[in-house]
Amino acid sequence: MRSKIELMKKLVEAVCDSSQEASITVEQARRLIIYAQKTYFKHLRLYDFVLKNSKTSEKKYVKSPFVEPQVGRGLADAMVLEDC
Numbered sequence: 895m896r897s898k899i900e901l902m903k904k905l906v907e908a909v910c911d912s913s914q915e916a917s918i919t920v921e922q923a924r925r926l927i928i929y930a931q932k933t934y935f936k937h938l939r940l941y942d943f944v945l946k947n948s949k950t951s952e953k954k955y956v957k958s959p960f961v962e963p964q965v966g967r968g969l970a971d972a973m974v975l976e977d978c
Contacts (some may be wrong), residue, residue: 902927 906923918926936943 906920909918910920910923911917928976
């Protein structure tokens, strides 16, 4: 576990190095880590299940009745109201 933390620290320091052309600030690195913790690591079990699931999937179809929309009368049948 310790080596993973040290590796993460080295990676963050490398991308925050201002001598490089493409670098990020410490605040941006902190936000990236928080985002990763809240999204990827939160759903890691789901990703493992989806990617490592060896069971075949079954397709299920549900038939729903098609209901024609109710249409009003045509414009030719409309009443003309005179302007007052």
